[in-house]
Amino acid sequence: MAQQRKIIHVDMDAFFASVEQRDQPEYKGKPLIVGGQPNSRGVVAACSYEARQFGIHSAMPCSQAYRLCPQAIFVPPRFEAYKEVSGQIREVFWRYASEVEPLSLDEAYLDVTFTAEYDGSATLIAKAIKREIFEVTKLIASAGISYNKFLAKVASDMDKPDGLYVIKPEQGQAFVSKLPIGKFHGIGPATEAKMNKLGIETGRDLRLLTQDELTEKFGKSGQYYYNIVRGIDHRPVRSQRIRKSLGKETTFAEDVLSVELLLEKCHALAEHVLASLATQKLEAYTLTLKVKYANFKQVTRAHTADEVLDFESIKGLLPVLMDKTDAGKQAVRLVGLSLSGFDRSKVEEKQSQLDLELGGEF
Numbered sequence: 001m002a003q004q005r006k007i008i009h010v011d012m013d014a015f016f017a018s019v020e021q022r023d024q025p026e027y028k029g030k031p032l033i034v035g036g037q038p039n040s041r042g043v044v045a046a047c048s049y050e051a052r053q054f055g056i057h058s059a060m061p062c063s064q065a066y067r068l069c070p071q072a073i074f075v076p077p078r079f080e081a082y083k084e085v086s087g088q089i090r091e092v093f094w095r096y097a098s099e100v101e102p103l104s105l106d107e108a109y110l111d112v113t114f115t116a117e118y119d120g121s122a123t124l125i126a127k128a129i130k131r132e133i134f135e136v137t138k139l140i141a142s143a144g145i146s147y148n149k150f151l152a153k154v155a156s157d158m159d160k161p162d163g164l165y166v167i168k169p170e171q172g173q174a175f176v177s178k179l180p181i182g183k184f185h186g187i188g189p190a191t192e193a194k195m196n197k198l199g200i201e202t203g204r205d206l207r208l209l210t211q212d213e214l215t216e217k218f219g220k221s222g223q224y225y226y227n228i229v230r231g232i233d234h235r236p237v238r239s240q241r242i243r244k245s246l247g248k249e250t251t252f253a254e255d256v257l258s259v260e261l262l263l264e265k266c267h268a269l270a271e272h273v274l275a276s277l278a279t280q281k282l283e284a285y286t287l288t289l290k291v292k293y294a295n296f297k298q299v300t301r302a303h304t305a306d307e308v309l310d311f312e313s314i315k316g317l318l319p320v321l322m323d324k325t326d327a328g329k330q331a332v333r334l335v336g337l338s339l340s341g342f343d344r345s346k347v348e349e350k351q352s353q354l355d356l357e358l359g360g361e362f
Contacts, residue, residue: 004113004147004169005111005113005147005148006111006112006113006115006120006122006145006147007109007110007111007112007113007122007145007146007147007148007149007152007237008097008109008110008112008122008125008126008129008143008144008145008152009107009108009109009110009143009144009149009152009153009155009156010089010093010107010108010110010126010129010130010133010141010142010143010156011106011107011141011142011143011144011156011157011160012089012106012107012133012139012140012141012142013049013139013140013141013142013160013161013162014046014047014048014049014052014161015046015082015085015105015106015139016034016045016046016077016082016106017032017033017034017046017047017048017051018048018139018140019078019081019082019085019139020032020034020075020078021048022137022138022139023081027048027073027075029050030048030050030072030073031047031048031050031051031053031054031056031069031071031072031073032047032048032050032051032072032073032075033046033047033048033051033056033062033065033072033073033074033075034046034047034075034076034077035062035065035074035076035077036062036074036076037062037074038062038063038065038066038070038074039063039066040062040063041061041062041063042061042062043058043059043060043061043062044056044057044058044059044060044061044062044065045058045077046058046077047065047072049161051065051069051072054068054069054072055068056068056069056072062074082105082106083105085137085139086105086106088136088137089106089133089136089137089139089141090102090108092129092132092133092136093108093110093129094245094246095132095246095247095248095249096110096112096115096117096125096128096129097110097111097112097115097237098111098112098113098114098115099111099236099237099238099239100237100239101237101238101239107156109149109152109153109237110129110237111236111237112125114276115276116272116275116276116278117248117272117275117276122145122166123145123164123166126143126145126164127143127164129141129143130142130143130162130164135251140161140162141162142156142157142159142160142161142162142163142164143155143156143163143164143165144156144157144158144163144165144166144167145164145165145166145167146166146167146168146172147167147168147169147172148172148231148232148233148234148235149233149235149237150185150186150228150233151167151172151175151176151231151233152167153185154167154179154183154184154185155167157183172231173230173231175231176203176207176228176229176230176231177202177203177204177207177229178202178203178204179202179203180201180202181195181196181200181201181202181203181205181206184203184228186221186224186228187225191218191221194217194218198217203229206225206229207229207230209226211223211226214226244340244342245288245338245339245340246273246276246277246282246284246338246339246340247273247288247290247336247337247338247339248269248272248273248336248337248338249269249290249334249335249336249337250265250269250334250335250336251333251334252332252333252334255294255331255332255333256331256332256333257328257331257332258328259322259327259328262291262322262327262332262335263318263319263322265335266289266318266322266335266337267315267318269335269336269337270311270314270315270318270337271311273337273338273339274310274311274314274339277339282342283308283309283342284308284309284339284340284341284342285304285305285306285307285308285309285340285341285342286302286303286304286305286309286339286340286341287302287303287304287305287309287314287317287318287321287337287338287339288300288301288302288337288338288339288340289301289302289318289321289322289325289335289336289337290334290335290336290337290338291322291325291326291327291332291334291335291336292332292333292334292335292336293326293330293331293332293333294330294331294332294333295330296333298334299325299326301321301322301324301325302321303317303320303321304341305317309339314337318337
């Protein structure tokens, strides 16, 4: 039986506003608007959940937002800060997914079909991603899990903020049937209004129309509507770059001085990474060790082998790389291990495999 495709859509909650509230503690718990000033012609780029309670939303004129909530705090956007955090979040994505397709700074599709961690459970992987994003950035993410991009995207919106929603393959059609048309990703306000005039309020109503009728009424989009209302979406997750490394790291509850304990933890990390590599049919030649000390300074040490790395060769290299750090002299709060230098023919084979029809356990 083929593996079931497993896709996660991760969407950061009130991303710009949350970064501002994280960096400026005095903004926490208050209605915050990122964008123009109250008396400007600017629009709301983002707003906190506290501001949303007053009916404020993105793209609203700032003057209108001010009328709805005069006590709101208005701050200009800091795009460089948001890009930096976005980069940290994407690094988390690549630790778990074989393909990552960013949609913007704060959301992305992840294909975790071939991820071995958590016994391949997309739900547990999504929980781990949310947890690690918070550990790294102190920000909250919502995640939707399903067997295609459309349903994963819709699912990520279901329980915001801090949401985690799963739509299993056997639930897809029933879920879409009950879904209000306005909740369909890809159906904007104008199309929603047009559909409402035709008596189409939910997916069940939309499904009554034939493919020809949908094409006649909505042009090229008719084919898309015909498929998604049946829970069908074969679009693959397309990365903007080919994965160049695969790794895993762990942060200790208490700083560690024992090199023996650090190596023991690295052996466990190696087993995890090699298992992921195997499921993705990749072979690596370069081992990189990452050590972060108690003072938050970090170093990396790498070695490229002539032969494909396996557990025994990694186990032999780790003491050599560890000896090139100050582990044992300085307390360590985090160790990480990554494998890279993939055989390019294996990467291309893997890319082709992702486009095949897939089937497993959510």
